[in-house]
Amino acid sequence: xxxxxLLSTLAGCCAxxxxxxxxxxxxxxxxxxxxxxxxxxxxxxxxRDGERTVISMQNDYRGDLREFALVVPVPTVLRxxxxxxxxxxxxxxxxxxxxxxxxxxxxxxxxxxxRYERDKRSDMVPAPMAAxxxxxxxxxxxxxxxxxxxxGEYDIVILSAKESDGLETWLTQNGxxxxxxxxxxxxxxxxxxxxxxxxxVNLRExxxxxxxxxxxxxxxxxxxxxxxxxxLGMINARGPQDLIVxxxxxxxxxxxxxxxxxxxxxxxxxxxxxxxxxxGFYKAMFKNQAQKDGNRAVYTEYFxxxxxxxxxxxxxxxxxxxxQAGVFWQGGQxxxxxxxxxxxxxxxxxxxxxxxxLTRLHVRYTPDTFPEDxxxxxxxxxxxxxxxxxxxxxxxxxxxxxxxxxxxxQQLHVRQEKEARQLATLTGWELGSIRNRxxxxxxxxxxxxxxxxxxxxxxxxRQN
Amino acid sequence: xxxxxADPGTPSSVQSGLGRRLAARIAKFDxxxxxxxxxxxxxxxxxxxxxxxxxxxxxxxxxxxGLATQWLWVRHLRLKNVGLLSAAxxxxxxxxxxxxxxxxxxxxxxxxxxxxxxxIRVGGKHVYNPANLGVILAITLxxxxxxxxxxxxxxxxxxxxxxxxxxxxxxxxRRMDISWMFLACFLGLCIARFAWLGVPFARGLTLLTHxxxxxxxxxxxxxxxxxxxxxxxxxxxxxxxxxxxALAAFLWQFYLYRPNGLIWALFLLAPMVPLLDRLLPGARxxxxxxxxxxAAGQKGDAVAPAS
Numbered sequence: 001x002x003x004x005x006l007l008s009t010l011a012g013c014c015a016x017x018x019x020x021x022x023x024x025x026x027x028x029x030x031x032x033x034x035x036x037x038x039x040x041x042x043x044x045x046x047x048r049d050g051e052r053t054v055i056s057m058q059n060d061y062r063g064d065l066r067e068f069a070l071v072v073p074v075p076t077v078l079r080x081x082x083x084x085x086x087x088x089x090x091x092x093x094x095x096x097x098x099x100x101x102x103x104x105x106x107x108x109x110x111x112x113x114x115r116y117e118r119d120k121r122s123d124m125v126p127a128p129m130a131a132x133x134x135x136x137x138x139x140x141x142x143x144x145x146x147x148x149x150x151x152g153e154y155d156i157v158i159l160s161a162k163e164s165d166g167l168e169t170w171l172t173q174n175g176x177x178x179x180x181x182x183x184x185x186x187x188x189x190x191x192x193x194x195x196x197x198x199x200x201v202n203l204r205e206x207x208x209x210x211x212x213x214x215x216x217x218x219x220x221x222x223x224x225x226x227x228x229x230x231x232l233g234m235i236n237a238r239g240p241q242d243l244i245v246x247x248x249x250x251x252x253x254x255x256x257x258x259x260x261x262x263x264x265x266x267x268x269x270x271x272x273x274x275x276x277x278x279x280g281f282y283k284a285m286f287k288n289q290a291q292k293d294g295n296r297a298v299y300t301e302y303f304x305x306x307x308x309x310x311x312x313x314x315x316x317x318x319x320x321x322x323x324q325a326g327v328f329w330q331g332g333q334x335x336x337x338x339x340x341x342x343x344x345x346x347x348x349x350x351x352x353x354x355x356x357x358l359t360r361l362h363v364r365y366t367p368d369t370f371p372e373d374x375x376x377x378x379x380x381x382x383x384x385x386x387x388x389x390x391x392x393x394x395x396x397x398x399x400x401x402x403x404x405x406x407x408x409x410q411q412l413h414v415r416q417e418k419e420a421r422q423l424a425t426l427t428g429w430e431l432g433s434i435r436n437r438x439x440x441x442x443x444x445x446x447x448x449x450x451x452x453x454x455x456x457x458x459x460x461x462r463q464n
Numbered sequence: 465x466x467x468x469x470a471d472p473g474t475p476s477s478v479q480s481g482l483g484r485r486l487a488a489r490i491a492k493f494d495x496x497x498x499x500x501x502x503x504x505x506x507x508x509x510x511x512x513x514x515x516x517x518x519x520x521x522x523x524x525x526x527x528x529x530g531l532a533t534q535w536l537w538v539r540h541l542r543l544k545n546v547g548l549l550s551a552a553x554x555x556x557x558x559x560x561x562x563x564x565x566x567x568x569x570x571x572x573x574x575x576x577x578x579x580x581x582x583x584i585r586v587g588g589k590h591v592y593n594p595a596n597l598g599v600i601l602a603i604t605l606x607x608x609x610x611x612x613x614x615x616x617x618x619x620x621x622x623x624x625x626x627x628x629x630x631x632x633x634x635x636x637x638r639r640m641d642i643s644w645m646f647l648a649c650f651l652g653l654c655i656a657r658f659a660w661l662g663v664p665f666a667r668g669l670t671l672l673t674h675x676x677x678x679x680x681x682x683x684x685x686x687x688x689x690x691x692x693x694x695x696x697x698x699x700x701x702x703x704x705x706x707x708x709x710a711l712a713a714f715l716w717q718f719y720l721y722r723p724n725g726l727i728w729a730l731f732l733l734a735p736m737v738p739l740l741d742r743l744l745p746g747a748r749x750x751x752x753x754x755x756x757x758x759a760a761g762q763k764g765d766a767v768a769p770a771s
Contacts, residue, residue: 252610
């Protein structure tokens with residue numbers, strides 16, 4: 001049997017009165033733009049505290065399972081207990097919870113002067129910042145099989161190598177079909193004394209799972225290296241690829257240290273017709289931003305304490321779900337603060353002291369623009385951020401209803417023009433076609449209608 | 465070496481009338497005014513074009529606290545010929561480097577960093593670059609403070625601007641040797657690492673370009689390690705010091721795999737400077753050259769330190 005080698009795209013190895021506090025806001029969550037929008041997007045969950053890391057990798061491989069193989073550089077030899085089968089639903093839950101979101105407001109009746117005045121004041125409040133063979137022959141190639149075991153449907157070997165050519169020969173002799181350039185891409189990892197996690201699918205075990213797609217793999221290890229070896233996945237990449245990283249940490253926001261990390265433009269009003277195609281808007285907006293930055297930046301799409309959200313695109317993960325996502329420190333032996341409260345409630349509220357912060361990073365990369373693997377740091381930043389966009393439905397009244405209505409429609413006209421320009425700037429769409437779709441009716445003040453629109457067992461799973 | 469009293473870059477044919485008067489006038493400027501102008505430009509670029517998560521209030525509080533602290537110390541110690549320029553430079557440096565999610569971190573650190581300049585002194589020179597010390601104090605001792613080494617990105621145009629502007633500033637301060645030595649050593653170590661890793665030549669070149677375009681690296685080389693008050697007085701000692709900082713920063717980043725190697729290396733090796741000054745004496749840097757005297761550093765690197 002010859003397996004084509006799917007070199008993993010992601011893999012893991014690798015105050016006070018003056019506080020700038022987040023402001024809660026009211027609004028109705030109406031839509032989200034999740035990872036299903038980005039066809040080539042790979043997803044990885046990294047849970048890290050100190051030098052302990054749990055990485056979960058979701059593969060969207062859809063080919064013949066006999067052909068599947070995965071090679072991931074890892075910093076240490078992973079023993080059987082350090083590898084686990086994850087649950088794809090956790091990726092879906094994290095995606096849904098942290099996806100860019102759309103919220104909707106209805107303009108108040110301007111004829112209610114007192115309420116109108118109050119709304120005007122509240123409009124002045126700044127937008128909330130809120131703020132994963134044969135041993136002898138191997139030795140002659142300089143390849144050592146450090147460990148070999150099966151976990152779930154995966155047959156796994158952990159290799160160390162002295163030379164990249166030897167490793168390439170070993171992989172080829174053992175039925176892996178390597179893309180051209182693999183040896184050269186593997187060499188730097190060998191020099192850094194990294195090991196190689198190689199997984200194939202055991203078809204019998206796979207059939208027994210009854211699941212059609214491959215389940216995520218998780219590894220737990222200790223290493224000072226806080227990085228993702230992006231480069232291996234670029235060997236046979238055609239065009240830009242997307243990577244979504246869910247970083248779960250204890251203290252603060254995660255950012256890259258060797259590339260610019262940018263917050264996506266967010267918290268702005270958009271034309272109400274976006275409601276019907278928020279996904280299309282978000283895709284265009286992301287493409288436009290990535291192009292503007294020459295595909296050289298890493299984007300923060302979400303950063304929030306995992307025990308609440310505002311507005312919630314999905315409920316926060318339960319402590320059990322967080323544990324499955326790799327959060328090993330909550331309430332366990334490594335926790336200095338066991339006050340984590342189960343966040344499952346109908347209206348999640350700011351926590352008293354939660355232990356997991358989620359940073360969602362989105363990278364669109366090419367071999368030229370990301371020449372180095374991604375290196376990260378956990379900052380002390382705890383200012384919430386979400387890619388949130390706002391729709392404001394105009395009041396469904398008439399200009400003749402009351403004297404205040406005239407002023408309202410004048411303001412509405414200015415606001416809608418601003419919304420159109422904002423959308424054009426964000427997406428690169430033509431301003432004229434945006435105006436047409438907005439149905440501004442020649443710029444008069446007629447409302448457009450209100451309805452438009454390894455070793456010591458600290459990892460979070462049980463030892464096998 | 466250049467001097468402050470004449471502009472060596474100006475062709476003699478132009479040095480007549482207005483040109484000469486302009487050159488003479490520029491020569492009288494304190495180099496720190498150029499430095500302030502460039503740091504202000506960089507901060508503006510960062511805030512306007514680079515998504516710095518820096519709030520205007522944080523900036524205002526940094527300057528208010530920094531300048532007030534300087535004024536109080538100058539008054540308390542009854543110092544003459546000491547103004548607010550260097551404090552302003554520190555405030556710019558802190559604004560450019562330090563990030564915090566509260567408002568009190570920046571002013572507290574500005575006050576501590578500038579106070580340290582008056583308190584931690586050996587041989588008449590302060591030991592730590594105030595912005596460097598301030599950043600280290602903030603990220604180690606205060607909650608909610610961090611630095612973003614990736615904040616400048618790696619855009620070529622920006623990198624060229626840094627070199628051009630920074631080079632000019634250091635040239636005015638005439639201790640440019642340390643910047644170039646540092647860059648040569650650090651990038652040399654990077655090249656050696658690529659060779660050791662077995663990186664193919666073409667990709668090695670791409671990686672090297674990525675390094676040389678790093679805003680954080682260039683900012684450090686031209687605006688922080690080059691601070692003439694916190695580096696050895698003698699040229700030879702400066703070059704040795706630059707190489708030592710480059711090696712320490714390289715090991716921090718690529719052997720220990722920890723972020724912010726540049727800032728940490730400078731902080732950890734700063735105490736070497738008084739030692740080097742003692743072993744290899746040289747003339748102290750003067751921001752404003754005394755009339756009729758050669759500017760410090762000019763032909764004077766080997767003379768005994770000024771009292």
